[in-house]
Amino acid sequence: MALAFDEYGRPFIILKEQEQKTRLSGLEAQKGNISAGRAVSRILRTSLGPKGMDKMLQSPDGDVTITNDGATILEQMDVDNQIAKLMVELSRSQDYEIGDGTTGVVVMAGALLEQAERLLERGIHPIRIAEGYEMASRIAVEHLERIAQKFDFGPTNIEPLVQTCMTTLSSKIVNRCKRALAEISVKAVLSVADLERKDVNLDLIKVEGKVGGKLEDTELIYGITVDKDMSHPQMPKQIEDAKIAILTCPFEPPKPKTKHKVDIDTVEKFQTLRQQEQKYFDDMVQKCKDVGATLVICQWGFDDEANHLLMHQNLPAVRWVGGVELELIAIATGGRIVPRFQELTPEKLGRVGLVREKSFGTTKDKMLYIEHCANSRAVTIFIRGGNKMMMEETKRSIHDALCVARNLIRNNFIVYGGGAAEISCSIAVEAAADKYPGVEQYAIRAFADALDAVPVALAENSGLQPIETLSAVKSQQIKENNPHFGIDCNDVGTNDMCEQNVFETLIGKQQQILLATQVVKMILKIDDVISPSDY
């Protein structure tokens, strides 16, 4: 191999001629691809688990992001290599589908690739390896279903859900107050969840953040916050039992789409036009007043005159509210979005218990809280944090926790975390391998080894002896025939994950294994890489 490693563990090439090469084929291509894939997984490996480290990413514009969320790291990494891009896609699809385990899936794929490389060196055909992996993944997924436990919770008994969210949050920087955040996430998910249909629309949960304050000040608002203030500084700052008119038409004279011209050639016309204009504003405001609205929320701006008229009529108004927020407000208040003043009717108004303006810190930041909605399905998680990076990271962590809670509502089977599920699968796959005749047997066995990579990485990151710990846990699992044993990352003293309350969702874990296998299969099947030579 033309690879050597320097003292920092970075590989470099001895053969200079490779610089000119733009086409790799055969084994060479596979090895190149594998090493690229592994390089990506190596970056994420140290971020795995509760003691995982963070990565600092600097964007092209110089903004700094600090995170240990696999999907975010890869997305912002500005990756150029095609295979590496596949890995990025992999973590992204895990993020879209499950929302959590984005780091684990990449580490897993990296381990599978590493094992594949060894098999390739032994002369096993890549397709055979791919097939073996496929079989093994099926075994593992089935095994997971066997060891999964049904998990009971109800709207009143949220404790199990909170525990699971805490497992997710414990690997993030926010683990200082993971309990509080987990509770917030679970409450948020439960209040928007449709427990009959077992579905959760996460769009109804808005995650907002404002720099400043402490992480502990993060709160769940049964309602919506809008980062806007009243259009006129002297409008009332607090409205109780508000009836909201939600408008998508501006408080301005009409602007017909068709081209037209209004010609003024006499003084009379000039005057009628002026009166018309004034009447127009009056009409608009009067319409809102007539239907009984006590708050106007508008997607567009107001004319100065209209603004004053609103103020005058004692009708508070908010302008320039974004489309997404408008929809959320409509959902929460049970109102309808009204595109034209003519269509405004009392039934279309949204109802809300309390609207208030709140200001923060010493700056002039103000936000509008819309609370006690008629239909309290929409909630907002309002995050405070010491600095911008902290807040962004909290947002990501909360998102993960929300996804986990959602998955549990969709499918309430769980497996045990801390590497327990992987170890158990690895044992099952290893045992099953011997039953397969043919070359695939080796691939299946390699798959079992690759499954060990996650617990090994967990142990490594937690400062434990990786191999010793893994073998101890593995033998314990076999001896006691109990798939609850995992790596004791937090040094609690027991490695029974059941006692430590470290859970993961079954579908999350299954998805991890399936996605990782798929990508690895795809990478293995490539035997020729032709890239444009830009040197």
Add this chain to the structure above:
Amino acid sequence: AQQSKAKPQGQKTLALLLFCVLSGIRISDFPKHRAYDQIEKILKDDASEEKGERARMASFVGAIAITDLVKTTLGPKGMDKILQSTGRGHEVTVTNDGATILKSLHIDNPAAKVLIDISKVQDDEVGDGTTSVVVLAGELLREAEKLVAAKIHPMTIISGYRMAAECARNALLQRVVDNKENAEKFKSDLMKIAMTTLSSKILSQDKEHFAQLAVDAVMRLKGSTNLEAIQIIKKPGGSLKDSFLDEGFILDKKIGLGQPKRIENAKILVANTAMDTDKVKIYGARVRVDSMSKVAEIEGAEKEKMREKVKKILGHGINCFVNRQLIYNFPEELFADAGILAIEHADFDGIERLALVTGGEIASTFDNPESVKLGHCKLIEEIMIGEDKLIHFSGVEMGQACTIVLRGASHHVLDEAERSLHDALCVLSQTVNDTRVLLGGGWPEMVMAKEVDELARKTPGKKSHAIEAFSRALVAIPTIIADNAGLDSADLVAKLRAEHHKEGCNAGIDVISGSVGDMAELGISEAFKVKQAVLLSATEAAEMILRVDEIITCAPRKREDRM
């Protein structure tokens, strides 16, 4: 053999890195094994990656460099910095406000950016302590660096720091003084806090005067944190001592020609309306005429319209009209004829504040005068400050507002004075809400350090090293204050520590006399909210930087040639 070789090399790189941070060169600019990019080029061309030790070192060095930069501005004898902008005119700012200094630095080091960010947040949230928070975070990292070198895992350090921060906070909570009940005492607390805050600023010479100004201004707000009602007007000339607090409202505008210069019992209409030509707002309207006479007619109609508008405004029975937009000559003349004071082009803030102060509403239509709330004030007059004429509204309805007029020798002095005063106002307004008060002069740090030290002794395991380090970082602050004042810090801090081992001690560093003194007697106080924010944000930031084990820098966006 490998290890012993690596060490001296590491030290050399450290020095090199320090140089890099300050001169703005990225570490990745140095040539490295090119071959690395070849086979495993998973990142884009100019992107770079720092790993493990190297990444940690880069962030430590960046953070420490920033700390060292602002360190000298800490405390009453801290020095100022001159900042020269790269923009046109090379404007110069002289300041010792940490947030201002850091805001204007262009820094490439990501860890340094974290520190700048916390100082900015501190500024927004509590207004003061912007230097302290950076210094504390830097000291925490400096201690952490030593621990990492001693092979303690960053995660262990973090959990130690967390315990220590919690313990330190509790220590402060136990010792806070809350004089909410006693208005008299509370006011003296505020006064002390204002003096302490101002003592490290340019205003320290006249700190009593300014502290009085700030306390008076904040007391008028009656508990609201809305500093908008306090207006600060800067007028060069005179000396800082001539600055004064005015109970009314001062608008930096001139009175129109031929209009009264003094109005008693004024009724004010505050408006935001076009007083040039009222455009027809209906889309697509245009004027088409076929003869000169028609033009004249339309012009007449326009004038008539304006006259009508003015008449309507006059119908409100006002004698002062303030508009946000321009007032053209024609309506101005009409106003002058009616003997009304018309002020044009007051900026948005001014208008809002004026409306707030006089209790009127901002009007844009004038059709029903009976329901528009007018603003009132006892007296409007033109006053002179220095050479400028300003309009002074006194005897306003709302007692909340006031104006502070700052006088000073130059723009730089005034700017810095404004920043200092702003800091003081922020702290005071926050203290009014959270009335808990601590002593100053390094006292809180020593109290925390003592408690944290005790915790370290009780805690088994590696964490205790981290907790101990936390206490050392806390002690660094009084040390720096003493150093900046040119005192023998080692001696003073040791004395201070000994004093603090007595129960209920109030000892802190008395910079003026250069010895350990009783802070309660000297009247040096700080707001609990500020100290708490400093402690928590600094710990959070240090934690964040410590958790990083890899830095990936994307290729900087190419600047497109717009030529």
